[in-house]
Amino acid sequence: NLAEPNAWIALLILVVFFISLFLLFTNIKKKGKIYQILTKRSTSFEQFIQAFDKNEIDKKGVYGTIIVSILIDLVGIGQLYCAMYALQLSPSLYLATITYIVAVLLLIVSPFLRGIGAIDVSVVYILQKAGFTSEQSLATTVLFRLFEFWMPLILGAISLIARINKFLIRVIPAVLLLILGIVNIVSALTPPIHERYVLAHELFSMRMMHTSNYFVLMAGLFLIMNALFLFRGSRTAYLTAIILCCISILGNILKSFDYEEAIVAVVTLSILIATTKEYKVRPKMNIPSKVGQLLLISFAVVVLYGLIGCYYLNYTFWHLPLTLANHLEILGRNLLLLRNPHYLVVSNTSKYFLFSINMWSFINICFLLFLLFSPKYIAQPEIDTSNLLLAKDMLYRMQQSPNDFFKIWNDKQIYFFKKADGFVSFKTHKNYAVVLEGPVLSDYQQLKASIEEFENYCNELHLRTFYYRVSESSVDDFQSLKKKKVLIGQEAILDVKNFSLSGKSKKSLRNAVNHAQSSGLKVIINQPPIKDGLLQRLESVSNEWLNSNHRKEIVFSQGSFEWNELKTQTILTVENEEGMVLAFLNMMPAFSRKDVTYDLIRYVDEAPNGI
Structure with missing residues (x-):
């Protein structure tokens, strides 16, 4: 209500705030006085602004986002107006707009599930202040939120289930087993429905009814405990769950014709039977x-x-x-x-x-x-160095990708094919075999047959497989074996002969290089063998890089700071005028003469932007 003096003050403060924000942004963009003051006090702020300035804003994308957002808000206002109209109230576009704006503000500040609860209360309150009765306000709110929140939520949940069904295939049976266990316990401990109890007593003996009730209670207790092992993929837990579900069905019928609980057990049993292939993990079956x-x-x-x-x-x-x-x-x-x-x-x-x-x-x-x-996880076996050496010799004949070097890293196991000239490099974790890329073969016409051979080998060991960073050309062969793909990125390949810093698209990179050169930085190529003194300085840079953001070494498709390995590799260092190493990268040994690949890129905290 703009008739109130406080409303005008609030509106004036809001206008002043947005104008000040615009002027501040313009000043920083043009590197004015405010920008100079902030950069003098904080070097990290300058690095942030430079990094931000590198990314050009897609104006069409921004304008498109704004237009779509406005349309969504107009649809929301229309939904609230239609809810009033559908209930044969006195619809008001002004009231619908004000109410929707308040709901959006609460949505922004609400920490839980798109403002559920807070928005509903606020809409009811505003409609009541506008002259609607409590019943009318509540009915309008329910109808509005049904189309504005609940229906999109249900459709989104269905879409999520369709996209991550593999995860839910393991989760849903375990959750249903937990629910069935709770249902059984509550059913066994609460009095039965009198009419059903009398009918059951006419057909069954009292002893049978009491025994059935006891078995339902025990089944409920063990179902709850069994749900955890079922989620882990235990085969024994799966078979036990089948038995417990059958006990639950029979017990709930015999104790007092509790068909509702029996239906829950039937649904759980049906889903368990449908997902039988998901449970392959063997139990320990041995006690220390x-x-x-x-x-x-x-x-x-x-x-x-x-x-x-x-x-x-x-x-x-x-x-x-x-x-x-x-x-x-x-x-x-x-x-x-x-x-x-x-x-x-x-x-x-x-x-x-x-x-x-x-x-x-x-x-x-x-x-x-x-x-x-408890699932019996496959222990990580000792690495056979002779297999790694043999695989290394084969890579010189069958080089496949820039990651070939890591296929013979000291954390990998090697499986040599019996029917093909090649191997697979993988690492086991619990009951999974994680393969780096795909098979390395001399003849890729045998790719599908080789994958099948390795899959059979893993099945004998009760290992489940997945392949990390496979090439796009081999995706069809994996999919023909009912493997599902997930796009995680693309290989960055640079043609050095045709590369240039000229052109508009390279402006940000060119500015970063010029800034580094003007700061007195230089790149030094260190050929092997690397001296111990330099390795000590590089180790200090590596440790600072790891500790600055609480990182840890990850050694599967990339290397780690290994003193003996780095000593035999070409290393590029960035040093300042005092000879301090600010950053380094190492060149990986390549099995192909056409490709060069780097591994570690590590730098100190005070390294300037663009290093």
């Missing part, structure tokens, strides 16, 4: 000797504790003519989490004692299942 001894001692202690306790309780409270067999029956039932014999009347003291045995037994059973179901 010390852990096994601990379990045996724990079992012996609980048996001794249970027998002594049963004799004491019988002498003090029960006063029954119990034999050793009866005491063992009571102990066994509680260790297996079963009901106590009908002749045993349990007092409060006895109840706490037997409950302690139940808990002790349940914890031990869970621990035992954890040991048995």
Whole structure:
């Protein structure tokens, strides 16, 4: 309401703020006084502005984004107006615009899920202030948010599922198993529906109904624990989940015709059966000797504790003519989490004692299942250096890409094909074989057959494969074997003979080179063998580069700072007038005479922009 004096002040402050922001941007763009003051106080600010200035703004893209954004806002206003009109209220374009603007402002500042909750409350509040009743305001808000938020959210979720189905194939069954476990526990612990209970009692015995309820409860507990191992891809966890789902279906029907819980179990079982190929990880199925001894001692202690306790309780409270067999029956039932014999009347003291045995037994059973179901990961074998040397000789004949050098790095395993002249370089992690690029072959007509041979080899070891940085020309061969592709980038190849710094497109690069040269920097080519003194300075630069942004060495498709390796390689250093090394890169050994590839590019924090 602009009639209020505070509204005019707020509007004036907003106008002044945007004008000041525009003037500040213009001053920095033209390198005026404000820019000079800021760059004198902060060298990093100058580097940021220079880096920002390199990237030319696509004006068409900016204008297109603004136009699309305005159209989206107009559609939002129209949705709110249509919601009023559809409910046969008094629609107002002015009211719809004001309400939508407030909703957008709350959307900007809201930290959770596009302002859910905050926007709904604000829209209801504004509509009520405009004269709508509470019911009318709420109905308008629900209809508006249905088309503005919930329907796009559902469509986006469907699109996400369609694009990352491999991930969800592993996640959804585990989540459903967890939900089924919770449903089973709640169903077993809550009273049944009376009509269904009476009907079940007419068809089944009370003992069967109680037993079914017990099995549903136990199945729920183990389903929750099993969900974690299912997510890890354990084959044993998968088979156990199938059995537990069948128990859940049968148990929920027998205990009181709880068909809703049985339907959840049927859906979970169906999805498990449909995703059976996703579970290949073998369990450990072996228990370390010390852990096994601990379990045996724990079992012996609980048996001794249970027998002594049963004799004491019988002498003090029960006063029954119990034999050793009866005491063992009571102990066994509680260790297996079963009901106590009908002749045993349990007092409060006895109840706490037997409950302690139940808990002790349940914890031990869970621990035992954890040991048995834990996935058995393939240990990283020792690298066979003779295989690496043989692969190196083959690369001189079959050079494939600039990454060939890393295929014989000391972290790789080599698989030589039996039916083709070539090999695969890979590294194992848990139950995965990660292949660097594709097979190296003398005859690439055998590519598909070679991939199949390696896949069979990995299947025998229960390893799942994926291939990192394969060439575009071999994608069809991988896809024919039902592999899915993900574009992660493109190879940057530069023709040195035809490269030039002239032209508008090279302006930013040309400015960076000129700036570096004017600062007195020079590039020095250091031929092998590299002296230890220089390597010490390079190691200092490398450590500073790693520590500045909390980086770590990654050695799969790139190298690391290896003293002995760098000593035999050509290294380019950038040094200032005092001879201080500000940056360096190393040239990788190449198996092709036509290509040159660099690996490490590392620099110190105070290195100027464009180095």
